[in-house]
Amino acid sequence: MLKVQEIREIIKLIDQSNIDEFSYESDGAKVKMKKHQGQVVTTPVQQGQPVQAEQPEPQSAPAAPAREQQVKETPEPKEEQQGSLDYDKEITSPMVGTYYASPSPDQEAYVKQGDQVKEESVVCIVEAMKLFNEIEAEVSGEIVEILVEDGELVEYGQPLFRVKSK
Structure with a gap:
């Protein structure tokens, strides 16, 4: 397994x-x-x-930066998406699992819309196979939109937050 x-x-x-x-x-x-x-x-x-x-044998090729796997560049926001939200980055899920906004049900969410985050700020937890993985922002800026609900199943690469970087 x-x-x-x-x-x-x-x-x-x-x-x-x-x-x-x-x-x-x-x-x-x-x-x-x-x-x-x-x-x-x-x-x-x-x-x-x-x-x-x-595990497959590794092949020699230039390594892609790990940050590109979790933070996607979004050149221009689409006008049709809830008016004119101003963002230029998305924090995406690094794995398939269950999204949790807070460390436990009786505590406040890690981040809310309008909060400022730094690269090392924990923004949520994704549970996969009974392991609770803290997800870091990996970008500095303001959370302009939260795209998932607490307890929602998320896919690998699914956008979780939209961020206006500094």
Whole structure:
């Protein structure tokens, strides 16, 4: 069965390689990864099934900066998206899991709309396989929009927050 850390390592290896698409199937469970505009996009085809795999051999290629995997550049906001929100970055989910806005149900959310964040600021938690992963902003600026609800399932690469950087 693949662990979260092993999946992360596979994503990094695929991202650093010349491979555009990766598929793995074992015991009826499938994992499929595709690069989309220089980023690795992971699509779980069948969830809840244990998947066993050996890590692929790394291929020599220039490494992409890790920050590009989580923070997407957005050149101009689209006018049709809730008026004229002014943002230039999106904080995206680095994994498939459940989004939590606060460290526990009885505590306040890490961030609210209008809050200022720094690169190392924790903005939320994504739970994957009973592991609670603190997600850092990795960009400095103001949270202009929160795109997901507490307890919502999120996908790898799904935008969570829109940020107007400093």
